[in-house]
């Protein structure tokens with residue numbers, strides 16, 4: 467029975483993909499079986515791990531659009547610390563294709579129940595757009611992990627995701643469990659420290675204790691096709707994602 | 718006859734809003750008349766300049782939805798270096814409201830022709846979502862300024878905006894002028910320098926000479942409700958946006 471984490475925030479560039487890949491790698495270091503799924507039509511996690519158009523076929527697209535092929539979409543490669551389901555540029559067409567189709571919000575949940583039961587953790591890298599793909603991820607999850615940058619506009623962005631979660635709770639008729647992760651924390655910047663304090667006051671135990679610091683090694687890692695845990699295991703960024711993995715494991 | 722710049726990129730968190738506000742302020746320092754418009758339903762530029770729900774009424778919403786009020790939506794305040802049209806959370810409803818309405822792609826262009834002729838520059842802060850609002854901004858512009866982070870995934874993101882511009886050129890039946898701005902450049906990070914060189918090789922004169930460096934002062938400025946030009950005029954970030962303003966002015 468896997469724990470399913472949707473990594474979601476409607477704001478762009480806050481560290482969703484970085485969290486999906488780094489936390490996935492860190493959880494694998496704790497000897498758990500991890501599946502990471504790229505659900506973003508922008509396919510950043512996919513490209514980051516060197517899945518390029520032409521060098522792979524099956525993708526998350528098969529969950530949402532009927533495919534006559536029944537091949538596995540889960541890739542397990544030597545160089546990957548976790549199993550991975552890549553995204554595809556055609557994921558951008560899912561919204562229109564599934565318009566008004568009944569049950570379109572539950573396709574991912576059904577797929578997970580059939581194909582992902584052997585994993586301890588499933589991490590869903592979500593698109594920033596509100597739509598049927600994000601809905602599927604939130605509905606399938608037991609925890610929504612919300613990365614939030616420690617800057618002033620991040621507080622403004624929190625309102626958006628909370629409104630989305632409230633609407634979701636209404637239609638799902640159950641609690642939607644969520645927890646916020648402060649990312650890109652810059653201890654030298656007064657604004658960053660101020661926002662972190664506000665987040666702590668406002669969210670209390672809905673904020674992870676682990677704070678992800680700003681670290682230039684993340685950008686280096688994405689250009690080298692691996693996660694920060696593999697390339698720079700002693701860096702502050704890697705060490706904090708390892709702490710986050712332990713905190714998630716204890717939830 | 719204003720020069721109209723659409724600040725656009727479908728990737729989130731690349732510096733669109735920061736560019737709209739900082740470049741707007743820098744162009745104003747060159748003694749030009751500047752109008753900045755927040756077209757993003759997330760209203761980050763709006764919140765950054767301390768326009769909060771409740772302390773303002775008219776907004777960009779009136780361009781897209783018929784409003785019986787014919788009040789001006791352009792704000793000129795003592796503390797603002799430029800004239801400003803705020804966004805509004807209801808901008809998220811524009812997409813659905815204008816579905817299949819003929820002429821929905823030209824509403825902004827028409828409004829600009831009526832209301833913005835006295836400005837030298839109009840800067841449009843665009844949402845990252847592809848949709849009718851982005852379409853209006855691109856169709857109304859004479860130049861599309863594309864901020865691109867100097868990281869590996871940025872090159873992947875470029876393909877998306879170029880595909881959008883190609884489609885737009887087809888339906889507009891005219892050239893869509895664009896120019897890329899390298900942002901968040903981190904000279905200490907090898908990946909950042911590598912990506913900058915790739916951008917220069919690939920884009921040639923379609924890349925601005927000015928490079929915007931990573932600078933912690935941007936985040937400080939957004940928490941203080943003003944632009945970096947007003948608060949930290951000697952910072953590297955401010956000086957480079959001033960250089961960009963001169964480069965834009967010479968185009």
Ligand SMILES: Nc1ncnc2c1ncn2[C@@H]1O[C@H](COP(=O)(O)OP(=O)(O)OP(=O)(O)O)[C@@H](O)[C@H]1O
Pocket residue numbers: 477478479480481482483484485506508510592593594649650651678679680681682684685688703728729730866868870
């Ligand atoms: N803690 C950090 N310190 C420094 N850079 C970071 C950090 N976390 C992420 N980044 C960098 O910030 C950029 C955006 O991160 P990322 O792609 O994870 O955001 P995202 O929320 O997934 O964006 P999108 O909304 O486009 O999917 C990337 O270049 C990434 O390498």
Ligand SMILES: Nc1ncnc2c1ncn2[C@@H]1O[C@H](COP(=O)(O)OP(=O)(O)OP(=O)(O)O)[C@@H](O)[C@H]1O
Pocket residue numbers: 477478479615617619728729730731732733734735736757759761843844845900901902929930931932933935936939954
């Ligand atoms: N050159 C820079 N150096 C450091 N931080 C920066 C720089 N430019 C922007 N930022 C910060 O990065 C974050 C994202 O920037 P911004 O909001 O301008 O991006 P955006 O493309 O408008 O995002 P969105 O897609 O959500 O509209 C903000 O916290 C901003 O203060």
Ligand SMILES: [Mg+2]
Pocket residue numbers: 482483484506510511591592
């Ligand atoms: Mg992402």
Ligand SMILES: [Mg+2]
Pocket residue numbers: 733734735757761762842843
């Ligand atoms: Mg913005």
